Every structure is written in structure tokens, then in C-alpha cells.
Amino acid sequence: MNIVVQKFGGTSVRNLECMKQVLEKVMVPYEQGNKVIVVLSAMSGETNRLIALAKEWSKTPDLAEMDSLVSTGEQVSTALFTMLLKDKGIKARSLLGFQMPIKTNTAHSRARILDMGSDEIFSLLDKYDILVVAGFQGCTEEKRITTLGRGGSDTSAVAMAAAVNADVCEIYTDVPGVFTTDPNICSQARKLDTVSYDEMLEMASMGAKVLQIRSVEFAKKYNVKVHVRSTFSDEIGTFVTQEDKDMESVMVSGIAYDKDQARVTLAKVLDKPGVSATLFTPLAENGVLVDMIVQNPSRDGRTDMTFTIPRADLEITLEILDRIKDEMGAQEILYDQNVCKVSVIGVGMRNHSGVASKAFQALRDENINIMMISTSEIKITCLIEEKYTELAIRTLHNTFGLDKSGSVENML
């Protein structure tokens, strides 16, 4: 049994006309004799409408009820789309999170998939040629509805593909694929033919909105071949796959950025054991996601601790710091909202030296000051002033020859 999984986002199913375009996409693998699993998001705007409704009813809506509420979005889109299939005489049915079931933990609004029940899906595929699966939703052991967080339909699709060992998991979206950088900023941005799971993870964590980060983790874990492509054309998109030799021959695959950042410094902290725990434990407890952390070598028994956080969390972070600053002996709290993270990403870095220094030089040549640096095996991230974002991206894109379609060969 050859199985193709296709996922369509909210924009792709926003009205009847768009759903008919989706229908055409679905008919392609179906008419080739494949079984097709179609994963749908809610019609665009619907999830936001439901959230707004809940906010009218309660300032802090109960999360379990919120999940029951917003999951109706996908229930509506899957029912409507299946009606189109049934009208064509196709053996099809909609499939909700509780019906499969997609078992998750009980973390409402950001649940994690625990189990998919491959046997159940295979036995449904014996009876139906097309299954229309409600993305974004799952179900706890106690049959309560959960949701997987924003963009969770990507994860639903990849998890389905993993469960049935599908040939490919096609993620249809409103862009043609994964680009070397944001085409809105850099006109020379180029669509990538392939990108590795790790590179995609780094890009997603930097705020690239093409795929939900957990879906990429899932794809990597279960080795699902993901094909990111456009609903509105027939063009081949970008394959997200296991790393191969060719990929490693390319030093840099893309430039990512994230403007949604703020930098905070706790100045002249008493440098004694446990000081990091004192600082970061209350932040974690309040759900503040700390990213880059820099601690300077101590002088005179005091040190500066600097870190970055999502800009929306600045207020609560400052409140927390104010509470603990005396305990830490800190003499000052500094912060800056006008910052941006820019990252150079590529699995090839593992085998090529000099990527970092080349990036630093390029930024220096444009007089862009680097405020913080962090590195991973396949990524170099620099925190810079926000106003230099576009300049930095274009400069780095150019420096690593990402505009050249033959860059793979160039680097060999």
C-alpha cells in the first residue's frame, strides 16, 4: 500500500474556491493509485475568531475548554472538504483526533503526541481511499480534546506519515518552499532543493514560519521525508530530509533572523556558586524562554550576566529581576528591545572552518556591531542592533554566495 500524506494550511482551505484547488492536489496521488491522508488546518481566521470569543467570555479561559472550543475549527474544515470528496464518489471520511485516536499528554494548548495507533489507521485505509484528518488536535487517555499549539497541524501530518510509513509528507503552504533567507528582505533569496532536518530545526527555532519546530523534530526522529511546497502552483518545493554527503559539501544553507527579541543585562552580580540558578529558575517557572546567555569572566568578584528573551516577555522578566536583584547583589539592570538575532546556518560548517570569521568580517565591513555571539555545531548567531537587520542579512547572503543556484558545486 503506497501512502501519501498531504497537509494544507488555513489559507489553502479558507473558502470553497480554495478547497477546490486543494481537491485538485489531492486527486493527483489518488488517481495514481495511492491511498491519501489529507491533514487540514482550520479555515483561516477561524481559530482566531474562536480565541477572541473565549477572551470575551473569560480573561483566563480554562485551557481544556479552550481546546474543546478551538478544535471545532478543524472539525468544520474536514467535514466540508470530505463532502467534496464524497460528491465525487470517492471512498472518504473525516477523522478527528479522538477517532483515530491521536493520543497526547494532558498539556492542554500545547500537548505532545504520545501514540498514533498505526493499526487503526491501516484498517481505516482498507475501507477508505482518502482519510481527511483534523490537524492540530489530539485526545488524552481520558478522552479530553487537546491541541498541539500553533502550527500543530504540521506535526499532525508528520506524525501520520511516521505512523503509516508514508512515502512522503507533503506540506502545502502559501510559499513555494524553504528559502536561503526571507525573500521579502533579500530579493536574491533562492529556494532550496533540499535542507537537512537539523538545518530546518535551526531555521524554525529562529522564527522561520514554514514548519512548526516540533514537526521537524518528529520528522527527524522517524525519518519522514517532508516536501514543503505551494498550494497555488505545481512547482516542486523543498525536501526536508536526512543529511547526505552533498549537503555537507555546502558550507552555508541559509540566513535566518528573529526580531522578536530583547536583551537584558544584570550588571555587577556577585559571582558565587548558584547565581545562575537564582536567576534562571524563576524565569523558567514563569514560562520565560531564555535563549542566548553570556557571562563575562568575573573581575573583583563581580560579573555581568546578559541574556536574550522574547520581546513580549520583557515586562515580566524585569519584574522578576527586580525581586531577585538584591539577593544576587546586582548593581544594575539594563535592557534593550531594539535588537535582532541573525544566524548563519549550514551542516557543512562541521567540516569547514572559517565560517564564523568570514561572517564576522562581513558584518565588520558594514560597520555592524555584534553585541552577543552564540554558536552550535551548525549555526552561528549574532545579536545586532535591529536597524541593521536587513543590511546584515543581505551582506551575509552575499558573502556565502547563497544567491548562486550552483552553490553546491561551487563549494565542492
Added chain:
Amino acid sequence: MNIVVQKFGGTSVRNLECMKQVLEKVMVPYEQGNKVIVVLSAMSGETNRLIALAKEWSKTPDLAEMDSLVSTGEQVSTALFTMLLKDKGIKARSLLGFQMPIKTNTAHSRARILDMGSDEIFSLLDKYDILVVAGFQGCTEEKRITTLGRGGSDTSAVAMAAAVNADVCEIYTDVPGVFTTDPNICSQARKLDTVSYDEMLEMASMGAKVLQIRSVEFAKKYNVKVHVRSTFSDEIGTFVTQEDKDMESVMVSGIAYDKDQARVTLAKVLDKPGVSATLFTPLAENGVLVDMIVQNPSRDGRTDMTFTIPRADLEITLEILDRIKDEMGAQEILYDQNVCKVSVIGVGMRNHSGVASKAFQALRDENINIMMISTSEIKITCLIEEKYTELAIRTLHNTFGLDKSGSVENML
């Protein structure tokens, strides 16, 4: 454990303001220490919106998908209402058809409840003080969502009350109770304090919209005390209960009517065995609900067959008759859309003679011609010209003294 079931219709939950009124109603039995099961319909207009959407997508929407679609209406209202309860710190949760589960057969769009799982409900009532149940929906053995037909939330509520042996099943609606007749037609219509299951069944089958007919059958079967009352006042409404001695002492409880009728006559049919089957089998197969049937004694081997149907089914009925009229040897097809059924209802008829003749006389005195008559143990129905509807109702209401609040005593 004392349990109260309360059901609120779409008008009662149509927006936040109305839901807050519902909240007050729910707090009454809760604060008296009862466990409360609240059954909600979809916010008013929502079900129609979803049906219209489906009709845009497909001329003949798949019924299973339709059920999955429209059941979201109750999923939304129950989640929102539960948020209000949680905000007050009450141990509450929403409960969907598949969660209970409310097991039904597979007749999508008009499913029948098979089983309610009392044990599951009791164990939920150990953990929660208020359960907010999505009305109108159930779930098949194979976990597909079903709906119970228009007004199905009434049946959900009565079924819940039966399953947990609730003290009372309160049906909140936008009228104060069950009336002797339609107050819009007869200003002297009076709210009834009690009405028997059988009387309510006859009234519901005549188009009284207060309760879904199946909910009354359920209430009768499981002896559930139903209290029909208004969401918008504290007034006591009407109790629908088992018949008792007092009730039988009243000859007539109410006058009902149904304008949604058409009369069809197949004239001079060859009167041979099987002729009724030839006529009514194809009608039943096409879902036409035939009500009153009259067959005159045959003359010269030929007879006239007259019956009534819902007005909306007239077109298909005439098509079917046209196909079979030769087979039946019928010489003519006659029909009339301008007719109305008027019924006199009362369990007391069993013990009192003369009700029928009294009714016929009253209509004759107003020169209202009776076209067809049918009777049951507790009902006399006359088919009359539609234009006499209001006059007939007022006349009969007056004839049987229904305007007098002391009519129970009058009849003793």
C-alpha cells in the same frame, strides 16, 4: 446524590449576556447542594449557519460529515459556558457526545440513543459538581459523531435525567410553559400546571414546538419528571408527568393545530387487495410521512383514498402518484394545500363520552366544514379549511372551558 438536569435552548445561550442569565439558573440547584447536569444547544443561528455552509459545499451533503459539522455548534456553546463556571471556581467540565459516550445507532442526522452509560456519568459526578453536556449529539459504536434531529437537545436532557434517575429534568425555553393552545391565536390560552406524557405526545405530534416528540417518548418510557419553564423568569412552568387521577377528571387539556398539511385524494381506485400497499410503500420509501388516511366504502368496485402529508412533500407525492395511478386504476388525483389539522386533546376523554360530538357541534355552529376526522384514545383531529384555523381554535378552546383556570375543579 441529588441530581438536577437543566436544558437550555439556543436562544438562551445566544450570547454572553444570555449565558450569564443561564448561569444564574444553574447556580440555584448548585447552591442548594445538588449536582447539576446542564444540557446546552448551539448558540441560536449557529446550526443554521453551518447547514448553509454545507449546502454551499454540496447539494446533497454526506450525512455523516454533516453531523460532524453541525455538532461543533454545541461543542462551542458548552466550552464557552464551562469557562464561566470555571471562572467562579466551580468544579465543572464540558462533556461531548463521544466522551460520555451517548451511544446511538448509525442513522446520521436523526440518530436514536441506544445507551447512556450511567456508571460513567456517576463517576464523573464524583469528580465534578456541574457537567455541561453538549445536547443534540451522540456517537456510534465506531466513534462517528451523530445528531438526534432538530430539537434533539431535549432528548439528550431527558436521556441524561433517565440515566442518573434525576429528581427533575428542567427544560428551559423562551415560553413560560405548555399552554392550552397557542397564545398567539387565542388570547385566553392558559398555561397548564401539569400535562401527561400522552397528552404532550399528541401535542408535540401536532407541531407544538415546546418539546421534541422523542424526548417525551423517552420521558414516558423512563418516567422522567419534566418541567418546561422560561429562561427569562423564575415562574413555575408546566410539569410533564405520569397521568394521575386528577388529570383524568379533566376532559380536555388543550387544543393543538398543524397548518403544515396538504390533503391528497386518489379518486375511484380499483378496490382490490394490496392497493394500500401499492400506494403507501413508495411514499414511505421516499420519506413522505403520511398522517390521516381515509378510505371510503367501495361502490361499484371502486373507492376514493384520501390522506394528509406535510405540505413540503406535496410535489414528490404527486410525482409518485402519477407513476402508480395506472397500476391502481385510479381515475383522478386531487389535492388541496389550504387545509389545517385541529385537535382536541385530553386523557380525560377515556372516561368521558361526548367530547367528539361536542366538538363537531361547536364547529358546525360556526359553519366550519370538517373534511376528515381521525381519533385516538385521547385525541380528536379534524381537517378543516386553513382559513378557519383561528376561528376553530378559539371556538373549541371556549367550548371546553379551557380559559377557566379552575377547569380541573369544574370537571370534577
